[in-house]
Amino acid sequence: MTAITGTREQAPDGLAPSSEPFGVFTDIEKRFALGDGSYLTAIEKLSLTLEKGQLISLLGPSGCGKTTFLRIVAGLEQASMGEVRIEGKSISGPHPDFAFVFQQPNLMPWRTVLENILFPLEIRREKTPKGVDRARELVELVGLAGFEDRYPSELSGGMQQRVALCRALVHDAKLLLMDEPFGALDELKRMEMHDLLLSIRARTNVSVLFVTHSISEAIYLSDMVAVFSRRPATIRDRIEISLPYPRQGEMRYGADFTRYEHEASRLLGIVR
């Protein structure tokens, strides 16, 4: 896996352009045309900076536009205005170094676990013996050793989402775009997946944008939580989470965690 030299600290102001943060999203706006000629503004003047290796959660109520923002970054949708810059270059359209993890596992029922994981390599015409070895390593890493040749229909929902995670990691992505990936799992499975994601992040130093509407999930995972407003979406506030990594399950019950939860709830307008 790639050796990463970048740091996770905020870059000081006034540095040369070469040390521009990994991802810079400036004044993103998204409008949908309605039938009667008017527009619905889904996202308004949204700006965000993502450092190399940083994990940012996009937290907000359902339907507020955080998924739309993620899809714009992924190149699955076009922004009406604004700029997405990755490593100093403006991009539009899917980026080869990104991987999208959907809410549903989106596995191909006709492919085995291993074949599903190898799909991105096939599309990129990079299916080498080395790639296959890497896929096998990933299968082992997520605890699915022995299931390589099973079909998705033979796996549980949690196992399927693990396969989807392997598929996202197989081509050494620099940025994982995750759209409520654990939303369909039960509480216990979700907590397992949190620790799995964090351990993968620690190994690969991949950057992550993580869309969720779960306050505790956002806090447990992230370096920083970007709290979204209601539609039109913009980032209402940012909460830096200074809990140390590796995160431990017990931290969920600490005073700091509760303080962050309270703050997020306040920003979301749930409590005063």
Add this chain to the structure above:
Amino acid sequence: MTDNVYYRSVFPLVGLCVIVVAWQAYTTLFNVSSVVLPSPTDIFFATCENFTTLLRHTWPTLVECVLGFALAVGIGIPIAVALSSSTLLNLTLYPILIAMQSVPKVAVAPIILVWFGLGIESKLAIAFLVAFFPIVVDTATGLNATPKGLLELAKSLRATRWQIFYKVQLPSALPFVFAGAKVAVTLTVIGAVIGEFVGSSEGLGNLLLTANSQLNGPLAWAALIWLSALGMALFGAVALAERFFMPWAKDGSGH
């Protein structure tokens, strides 16, 4: 799985036995003429007596069905691909296809006979015409029913149009293709028999027609039962192919 196979074979057999016994009882009790409705035993003896004749006439009908089906698949699937990949072609061809399908094939059969003659070609053409439509419609439906999530996954990986078609759309359409093929293959039997009725010198349809005109009820019914068996065998062959080509769908839609 074994339970399933057990029930699947036992229940139809029991049903069949009940019908055969009732049939036999009815024809014996009411002394029905074998021209009108031969009894199961009459049909059984006619089958035994004319075994080689039945076998000889089965072969041409089987060939007509298999080749007609092959033509329908070979021509139908590319047309379905064209229909699903281009809106223009879809708009142009689809109404024509539906118009074609609305024409009763029995009505076209005499014209086809004029075009292709009394040989196997005319039967192939009719079998093809009958089988073609379900294959085109089901395949086109399947190609357009690719799960959106898979298409987005491919798009996010910057897959080419060809890769999306070959690696995503086509395999995900397979269940639809086989559903259409299973309907189509049983229809080819109808197509072949229509062709043989209109003009032929051999085949189970021809045998049935000849036996009927000679008031040989038992033989006509024997031919009928062989036709039904032929249709079931063809259906079974396609279902087997489905299992082979779709090993992931264990016992999915197969009947």
